[in-house]
Amino acid sequence: MTWRVILGTVSLVLTTILLGFVAVTEPSRMEGFTRAYETRQIEVGATLFEGRCITCHGVQGQGIEGVAPALNAADLLVGSPLPPRLQEIGWAGSTEDYIRSAIAGGRPRPSAAFATYPQRMPTWGEEYGGPLRKDQVDSLVAFIMNWAPQYGGAGAAPTPAIEGVGTDITIELPAGDAATGKALAEGKGCTACHVTAAVGPAWLASADPNGEGVGARAEKRFTGADYTGKAASAQQYLFESIVLPGAYLVPGASYVNATNGQSLMPAIYGGSLTKQEVADLIAYLESLK
Amino acid sequence: MAVFKPHFPFLNDIKNKGLMPAVLYKINESVERLTAGLDIEDIRSVLRGDPPPRPNPRVKPHADGFWFHMRPTYYHNLTAGLYPSFRLGWLSTYFFAFETITGLILMLFYTPSPLVAYENMLNLLGNVPFGRLMRDLHKLGAEVMVWVVFLHMIRTFITGNYKKPRQFTWFTGVVLLLVTLILSFSGYLLPWDQLSLWAVTIGASMAEAIQPQAVGDIANLLLRGGPQFNEWGLLRWYLGHVLLLPLVGFIFLGVHYYKVVIHGHSLPPESEPVGEDTAKRVPTDQRTYFMPDVLTRELFYVSVTTFLLVASTVFWYHAPLEPHAEYLITPLHTTAPWYFLWLQGMLKVGDKFLWGVILPGAIFNGLMILPYLEVGPSRRYGDRRVGLTVGALVLIVLAILSYMGTPHYAVSSSPDQEVVAELLPQTEPGPLRTANWAELTPGTYTAAEWESAPTETLKKLLHTYEEEMVRAADNPTCRAAGNCLVDGEGLMIVEDWQEGLKKITFRVTWGEAPEDFCLPGAQNEFCQTAYFHRDSNYGQGE
Numbered sequence: 121m122t123w124r125v126i127l128g129t130v131s132l133v134l135t136t137i138l139l140g141f142v143a144v145t146e147p148s149r150m151e152g153f154t155r156a157y158e159t160r161q162i163e164v165g166a167t168l169f170e171g172r173c174i175t176c177h178g179v180q181g182q183g184i185e186g187v188a189p190a191l192n193a194a195d196l197l198v199g200s201p202l203p204p205r206l207q208e209i210g211w212a213g214s215t216e217d218y219i220r221s222a223i224a225g226g227r228p229r230p231s232a233a234f235a236t237y238p239q240r241m242p243t244w245g246e247e248y249g250g251p252l253r254k255d256q257v258d259s260l261v262a263f264i265m266n267w268a269p270q271y272g273g274a275g276a277a278p279t280p281a282i283e284g285v286g287t288d289i290t291i292e293l294p295a296g297d298a299a300t301g302k303a304l305a306e307g308k309g310c311t312a313c314h315v316t317a318a319v320g321p322a323w324l325a326s327a328d329p330n331g332e333g334v335g336a337r338a339e340k341r342f343t344g345a346d347y348t349g350k351a352a353s354a355q356q357y358l359f360e361s362i363v364l365p366g367a368y369l370v371p372g373a374s375y376v377n378a379t380n381g382q383s384l385m386p387a388i389y390g391g392s393l394t395k396q397e398v399a400d401l402i403a404y405l406e407s408l409k
Numbered sequence: 410m411a412v413f414k415p416h417f418p419f420l421n422d423i424k425n426k427g428l429m430p431a432v433l434y435k436i437n438e439s440v441e442r443l444t445a446g447l448d449i450e451d452i453r454s455v456l457r458g459d460p461p462p463r464p465n466p467r468v469k470p471h472a473d474g475f476w477f478h479m480r481p482t483y484y485h486n487l488t489a490g491l492y493p494s495f496r497l498g499w500l501s502t503y504f505f506a507f508e509t510i511t512g513l514i515l516m517l518f519y520t521p522s523p524l525v526a527y528e529n530m531l532n533l534l535g536n537v538p539f540g541r542l543m544r545d546l547h548k549l550g551a552e553v554m555v556w557v558v559f560l561h562m563i564r565t566f567i568t569g570n571y572k573k574p575r576q577f578t579w580f581t582g583v584v585l586l587l588v589t590l591i592l593s594f595s596g597y598l599l600p601w602d603q604l605s606l607w608a609v610t611i612g613a614s615m616a617e618a619i620q621p622q623a624v625g626d627i628a629n630l631l632l633r634g635g636p637q638f639n640e641w642g643l644l645r646w647y648l649g650h651v652l653l654l655p656l657v658g659f660i661f662l663g664v665h666y667y668k669v670v671i672h673g674h675s676l677p678p679e680s681e682p683v684g685e686d687t688a689k690r691v692p693t694d695q696r697t698y699f700m701p702d703v704l705t706r707e708l709f710y711v712s713v714t715t716f717l718l719v720a721s722t723v724f725w726y727h728a729p730l731e732p733h734a735e736y737l738i739t740p741l742h743t744t745a746p747w748y749f750l751w752l753q754g755m756l757k758v759g760d761k762f763l764w765g766v767i768l769p770g771a772i773f774n775g776l777m778i779l780p781y782l783e784v785g786p787s788r789r790y791g792d793r794r795v796g797l798t799v800g801a802l803v804l805i806v807l808a809i810l811s812y813m814g815t816p817h818y819a820v821s822s823s824p825d826q827e828v829v830a831e832l833l834p835q836t837e838p839g840p841l842r843t844a845n846w847a848e849l850t851p852g853t854y855t856a857a858e859w860e861s862a863p864t865e866t867l868k869k870l871l872h873t874y875e876e877e878m879v880r881a882a883d884n885p886t887c888r889a890a891g892n893c894l895v896d897g898e899g900l901m902i903v904e905d906w907q908e909g910l911k912k913i914t915f916r917v918t919w920g921e922a923p924e925d926f927c928l929p930g931a932q933n934e935f936c937q938t939a940y941f942h943r944d945s946n947y948g949q950g951e
Contacts, residue, residue, distance in 0.1 A: 121458055121702060124705050124706060125456070125705055125709070127709060128705070128708055128709040128711075128712040131713045131715070131716035132715075132716075135712070135715055135719050135720075138720060139539075142539060142542055142723060143538070143539070146538045146539065147538075150536060150537075150538070150540075152946065153541075154536070155944055156947075157531055157534075157535060159942035159943070159944040159945040159946075160942065160945045162907070163939075163941060166907070166910060166912070167939070167940060180906075254524070255527065263907075266907045266908060266909070267908075269908040270907075270908055
């Protein structure tokens with residue numbers, strides 16, 4: 121019996137040691153697996169590309185004149201803050217997301233700068249009636265993004281987690297750029313309510329009853345007698361309007377929810393816009409006088 | 410009048426005996442409660458190997474405790490050791506518990522939907538600490554469990570324990586064998602990779618063969634969820650795997666073990682008079698008490714088996730994970746899991762309904778009623794020469810059928826595809842994907858001139874390529890099928906394709922090879938391309 125007790129105990133101890141060994145090596149193993157799987161996606165994407173894409177986009181993705189644009193191209197894959205082709209259509213997400221959405225959903229028409237292509241890009245994603253599963257579309261994205269390193273890009277990378285600007289309107293913002301802000305306003309969907317439509321207050325002077333743009337209004341509002349917010353400058357007022365839309369509701373405004381008295385504007389942008397993006401938006405809004 | 414009167418006997422104890430004795434007494438009492446009857450001194454005497462005092466306190470847990478009441482208080486000396494049981498029943502129970510525990514952990518990270526099941530696998534492997542270990546343990550445990558349960562049945566057959574009065578124990582055992590097999594098989598589908606889809610498709614296609622056709626069609630639809638495997642099929646197999654089958658197994662395990670205890674562990678056949686069952690009449694001097702002898706043996710088995718399982722999975726065994734399930738790509742050679750290869754072999758013999766449904770059904774039914782048909786009174790090996798010979802023959806036939814189930818037997822295929830599949834298999838990494846990426850120098854190489862290749866890796870790959878080309882040029886199978894690759898040439902082209910990515914093209918030609926290179930629909934030519942990334946690291950198992 122003694123040797124059974126000893127051997128059994130030794131086995132238990134060894135098992136525990138092995139589990140400890142696994143615990144120590146597990147982080148690097150998981151990282152290794154993830155890296156290996158990401159590159160296998162590139163391999164799978166290359167095979168899919170060969171089967172589905174080269175007839176229009178060229179064997180090496182260099183594009184075919186008069187058929188489809190180049191994908192193996194600097195203006196799609198690299199650029200700051202976004203590659204030129206994404207900026208041109210006002211895309212606000214990552215390059216991966218742009219490519220993914222174009223493959224999955226197709227393109228109803230070519231973007232303006234590439235209007236020479238007579239055929240439209242078909243929808244490939246299963247969810248839109250195409251033949252490819254989500255993981256296959258992801259593999260194609262990984263393969264296409266793997267052309268970026270030759271243009272000095274970083275290659276396939278997950279959509280970066282955004283560090284939101286927060287709701288403290290007194291923080292110092294970086295210098296904003298009005299042109300980038302305009303592209304952002306279009307890309308993030310602000311213009312759906314704010315340009316001339318009747319929902320949000322229109323930004324453009326031409327659509328305001330008093331003929332004042334949002335920039336001009338901001339300069340006066342925060343000093344008004346009925347103002348309930350905390351802004352001490354026009355910039356802060358615009359900042360507040362973006363991240364804390366309920367801080368001050370202009371009396372009689374069209375954007376108040378009739379049932380609960382809250383603003384219709386979602387109070388989410390403190391978490392989803394970066395400091396730079398807010399600064400750009402403010403610069404753009406200030407220019408609308 | 411006090412409504413609430415505090416009552417602390419422990420404080421009185423301290424007052425009467427002093428602090429230390431009172432605490433020690435309390436601890437001793439707690440141990441006695443936990444063990445349902447053994448105090449610290451009893452346990453120490455057990456561990457020292459002292460003979461039991463009289464009255465024996467070690468039988469108390471069998472009377473008072475839940476877990477021990479299921480176990481016999483003592484075994485016959487002749488059944489307490491390795492022979493005749495080899496503790497295979499105990500090990501089967503252990504694996505049932507082991508699979509339940511690892512399975513419950515895996516369930517936490519799994520969704521039974523074709524949309525995300527495969528992604529769940531990747532998440533489990535790349536994001537969950539101990540995730541791969543759990544998956545490997547569950548899979549390895551399942552494979553070993555099939556062996557253990559099967560060997561348990563073989564052992565029971567050889568020692569004749571299925572005979573009266575244990576017929577029904579055998580019957581429930583056959584049910585448990587079936588449950589084990591189907592449990593193992595139903596787990597196959599869940600990762601939703603190529604292996605899953607096609608292995609289970611083979612299984613479900615047997616249901617389709619049931620006659621009349623309407624019944625077969627309905628059975629097939631029920632198993633697959635539709636004309637081809639879909640989300641409903643996956644959900645059904647999942648629920649069967651995690652609910653129905655474990656439940657059936659649990660119930661039959663209870664009945665099975667109840668019968669084992671009721672009839673007692675039967676003695677080795679040669680140790681009791683023919684036709685008598687003396688298992689329940691154990692003379693006092695022949696008893697091995699469960700505590701401590703049998704208990705330590707069982708715990709010893711459990712800890713060593715656990716260690717072997719964990720060590721195997723840490724160092725070499727990894728559950729396979731093939732590419733995502735794909736209806737449009739049928740892998741070159743799909744096989745059933747090894748424990749169903751005999752069934753696949755039978756399917757190659759003849760009619761699907763007869764060989765795939767009727768006969769297997771008859772085999773299992775025959776097994777179940779075996780003890781009611783074979784009623785010879787003697788369990789002794791010498792008296793059962795015919796029975797044991799038939800049993801051995803059945804095992805041999807099973808082995809032959811299993812061989813016939815493998816792709817080596819009677820599978821027609823194209824030798825050109827076989828050659829490339831040898832280097833670039835569809836269901837496992839294979840030689841190319843595990844080769845040294847850096848040594849795949851871009852260029853065009855001919856298999857026949859493998860010796861002049863610039864690197865060792867290329868030489869090795871091309872040598873394999875050439876050997877396969879030579880084999881494909883002339884062998885019995887291709888002669889019979891008339892598709893030998895006469896005047897064949899194997900070409901391998903390596904190109905730099907992207908940063909860190911190489912494109913490898915295999916081109917096999919024979920006879921009048923076409924001038925053009927790998928055009929669709931070309932005659933006497935087979936082309937296959939593969940892409941290979943520097944960091945894809947296929948060496949790690951999945």
